[in-house]
Amino acid sequence: MLSNVRVALVTGANKGIGFAIVRDLCRKFSGDVVLTARDEARGxxxxxxLQAEGLSPRFHLLDIDDLQSIRALRDFLLKEYGGLDVLVNNAGIAFRGQNHIPLPIKAEVTMKTNFFGTRDVCTELLPLVKPQDGVSKMGLTVLSRIHARKLSEQRRGDRIFLNACCPGWVKTDMGGPTAIKSLEEGAETPVYLALLPSDEKGPHGEFVMEKKVEKWGPHSQLPSWLLSLILP
Structure with missing residues (x-):
């Protein structure tokens, strides 16, 4: 076990913003960086x-739609590191140019991965986050607010920050070639959140754009039906 070694993990990181986040973390994070992807060859x-650029990320297979895959990653992190320091939930899908697929099917498939898959990753991996120096970023604003609240209630005194962020309109497969930001620019806010010092006061449970907290929702209150939907 390398429990004295810090570890940061990025989901869906074989290309796009996730790849750029891994590259930046490899340069700035004091510890190991794990690049995950659901396709082993691409990962x-x-x-x-990145190794050709002189960087040293590790690889682990992860399909966030597969609970067994998530749990295999969980077991790897526990065995190798005794936990997790930084979690960046980047994995997601989007339908582009496939208008023959009925909208209800698109919605179901998208929600399964982007929402419920990310929820399962959080359920399995957030308990591994080490106190004092763990920072988590998730790409779902409402879900992040709920998990941030749970962390504050269940792990009082542990300096663990959890936020949602928007990287902006980035030149990726999803964003398209006319987007205004490069991959490196899109990675700036996620990496900023991932590297927040543990002695900072926040942000925590916030939605962040361009490294600034943005207000969202009426009084940021969550309806009870949404809480029951997300939390088992």
């Missing part, structure tokens, strides 16, 4: 590309 190719 290992991404690692090799």
């Amino acid at each position: 290992r190719a991404a690692v090799q590309q």
